[in-house]
Amino acid sequence: MTIxxxxxxxxxxxxxxxxxxxxxxxxxxxxxxxxSISVPDISFSSIDAIKDNLNxxxxxxxxxxxxxxxxxxxxxxxxxFSGDKSLEIVRMLLANTLGINDNDFSDFEQxxxxxxxxIILNAGLSAIANTLRFDVNSSLxxxxxxxxxxxxxxxxxxxxxxxxxVDLNLENKQIKGYVVYLMDILAIDQLxxxxxxxxxxxxx
Amino acid sequence: MHEALLKQIVLSTDIxxxxxxxxxxxxxxxxxxxxxxxxxxxxxxxxxLSQLFPxxxxxxxxxxxxxxxxxxxxALLSSAWNLYSLPLFKTESEDADLLQSLMIKPITFNDExxxxxxxxxxxxxxxxxxxxxxxxxxxxxxxxxAETASRAKTEYVSTVxxxxxxxxxxxxxxxxxxxGGVVGEIPEKARGLIEVASSNTTRLLSIIxxxxxxxxxxxxxxxxxxxxxxxxxxxxxxxxxxxxxxxAHNVCFEFMPTKQPMLVSADTHRISQVxxxxxxxxxxxxxxxxxxxxxxxxxxxxxxxxxxxxHGSGIPENYRDNLFDKFIQVKGSQSSSKGxxxxxxxxRAIMNQHHGHIGFDSVLNDTTSFYxxxxxxxxxx
Numbered sequence: 001m002t003i004x005x006x007x008x009x010x011x012x013x014x015x016x017x018x019x020x021x022x023x024x025x026x027x028x029x030x031x032x033x034x035x036s037i038s039v040p041d042i043s044f045s046s047i048d049a050i051k052d053n054l055n056x057x058x059x060x061x062x063x064x065x066x067x068x069x070x071x072x073x074x075x076x077x078x079x080x081f082s083g084d085k086s087l088e089i090v091r092m093l094l095a096n097t098l099g100i101n102d103n104d105f106s107d108f109e110q111x112x113x114x115x116x117x118x119i120i121l122n123a124g125l126s127a128i129a130n131t132l133r134f135d136v137n138s139s140l141x142x143x144x145x146x147x148x149x150x151x152x153x154x155x156x157x158x159x160x161x162x163x164x165x166v167d168l169n170l171e172n173k174q175i176k177g178y179v180v181y182l183m184d185i186l187a188i189d190q191l192x193x194x195x196x197x198x199x200x201x202x203x204x
Numbered sequence: 205m206h207e208a209l210l211k212q213i214v215l216s217t218d219i220x221x222x223x224x225x226x227x228x229x230x231x232x233x234x235x236x237x238x239x240x241x242x243x244x245x246x247x248x249x250x251x252x253l254s255q256l257f258p259x260x261x262x263x264x265x266x267x268x269x270x271x272x273x274x275x276x277x278x279a280l281l282s283s284a285w286n287l288y289s290l291p292l293f294k295t296e297s298e299d300a301d302l303l304q305s306l307m308i309k310p311i312t313f314n315d316e317x318x319x320x321x322x323x324x325x326x327x328x329x330x331x332x333x334x335x336x337x338x339x340x341x342x343x344x345x346x347x348x349x350a351e352t353a354s355r356a357k358t359e360y361v362s363t364v365x366x367x368x369x370x371x372x373x374x375x376x377x378x379x380x381x382x383x384g385g386v387v388g389e390i391p392e393k394a395r396g397l398i399e400v401a402s403s404n405t406t407r408l409l410s411i412i413x414x415x416x417x418x419x420x421x422x423x424x425x426x427x428x429x430x431x432x433x434x435x436x437x438x439x440x441x442x443x444x445x446x447x448x449x450x451x452a453h454n455v456c457f458e459f460m461p462t463k464q465p466m467l468v469s470a471d472t473h474r475i476s477q478v479x480x481x482x483x484x485x486x487x488x489x490x491x492x493x494x495x496x497x498x499x500x501x502x503x504x505x506x507x508x509x510x511x512x513x514x515h516g517s518g519i520p521e522n523y524r525d526n527l528f529d530k531f532i533q534v535k536g537s538q539s540s541s542k543g544x545x546x547x548x549x550x551x552r553a554i555m556n557q558h559h560g561h562i563g564f565d566s567v568l569n570d571t572t573s574f575y576x577x578x579x580x581x582x583x584x585x
Binding site: 026094109111112115125126130135137138 | 264267271275276277278279280281282283284285305307309310329330333
């Protein structure tokens with residue numbers, strides 16, 4: 001399994017946190033309230049062991065927003081929240097604008113969550129691409145709900161997973177989620193190579 | 205595909221399509237967007253979006269276009285947060301009234317970066333959803349009101365039943381004592397009337413007890429005291445107790461025990477209540493001068509079945525699916541004594557608490573068996 005040195009780990013965490021900062025700023029503007037996002041932990045896992053690394057969530061009922069990315073770095077990025085919590089996120093965020101109050105997760109709310117996911121995933125990807133100088137294109141977000149095995153399909157089996165724990169804070173509430181990047185081993189090697197290049201480019 | 209045809213498709217498609225260059229100048233403005241923006245392609249092409257719509261400066265749409273061109277990211281601007289990203293018109297209204305979802309995608313062509321903006325009209329689905337939401341809220345409120353009314357009704361019935369039971373018990377007891385000769389010989393003319401009064405107060409008490417039982421069941425307050433019971437002993441006792449009732453209906457109860465004890469874990473009082481109920485139904489709905497049998501036998505999966513069988517008109521087809529529901533009474537039967545229609549519902553609730561099963565088999569104008577099954581205690585399988 002891929003292991004980063006402490007310096008590589010800290011650098012990647014820092015880059016992603018910068019990206020999440022800009023995602024939080026965008027969400028704050030949208031919901032007209034302060035939203036903060038922190039990434040307390042990142043780790044690598046094999047696809048088979050993904051369940052063991054999502055210990056903050058009930059992996060049998062997840063809400064996900066998935067985007068592909070390609071270019072110099074390719075793979076898929078997936079934002080995961082607990083199925084029930086995801087509705088809470090949308091309600092918390094939309095409450096300021098529309099005051100929705102029913103029990104159904106409608107198309108409207110799925111689309112709303114897709115947009116939140118899109119902002120968070122794009123922010124992470126852009127931070128990595130811009131800082132580490134990758135040329136990356138991302139696709140549109142797709143919303144899905146269900147078991148982890150349904151969300152991470154057999155097509156993904158050959159891939160390695162970079163897992164970020166994401167804490168979303170709004171109105172003194174914290175909602176825990178994960179961003180996982182599915183990449184093949186070549187992409188992971190390339191990512192590490194770019195991290196090293198970036199570290200070396202920083203003047204002592 | 206021919207380039208001109210492709211262009212025609214893009215221009216005439218039923219979604220809005222705008223393509224802008226890296227400096228946000230419009231290079232494609234299709235017919236859908238012409239119509240909904242009330243701005244012709246001639247006037248739009250060559251201008252920056254922020255010149256056409258000044259309010260877009262600093263907006264999320266402008267940021268998303270910038271990210272698509274400079275970072276290669278695609279974005280979704282849902283109708284949840286961005287009701288009117290672009291000022292578009294669905295009707296003749298003076299105000300923008302077309303709700304929209306936007307998809308922003310980066311495009312590279314001949315080393316030049318472009319951004320494609322696709323615009324979807326979600327006005328109708330948005331309105332439908334709002335209507336559904338409203339209807340759903342109304343249904344919830346109606347349900348709440350109905351539940352509140354139902355609770356109030358149950359409480360009322362319960363209170364009235366409690367208030368009625370005490371004086372009725374006293375009347376019933378007094379009538380029993382008079383009939384028993386405590387106050388001396390009763391004139392023959394008076395005896396008949398007192399017997400009618402006594403049997404009707406007994407019936408009234410049984411109805412009130414049923415109503416109170418249902419209320420307890422629904423409130424989850426019916427208490428059960430489980431102990432190990434031999435069903436042979438319990439059934440024999442209950443059959444004996446109800447023989448007078450059988451005689452009153454011109455039938456007799458015949459008990460067919462098993463050779464071995466049938467030990468189950470049960471609440472004696474409640475299982476006796478179930479069997480009494482089945483016996484009284486069997487007697488009421490039996491042809492005259494027939495036997496009603498009570499038979500015990502071991503069935504599959506280590507259960508014991510108690511079956512009460514009579515000969516009568518049977519259960520009509522249209523009653524069979526909901527016979528155990530509340531207030532269901534078979535009409536047009538030969539029985540003249542009506543109950544509350546709660547007895548079988550209470551029996552089913554009692555059996556549920558025993559993790560048992562209650563059911564029936566019925567052949568019209570022949571035999572009808574009502575039975576209940578209880579799990580045998582360990583060691584008696």
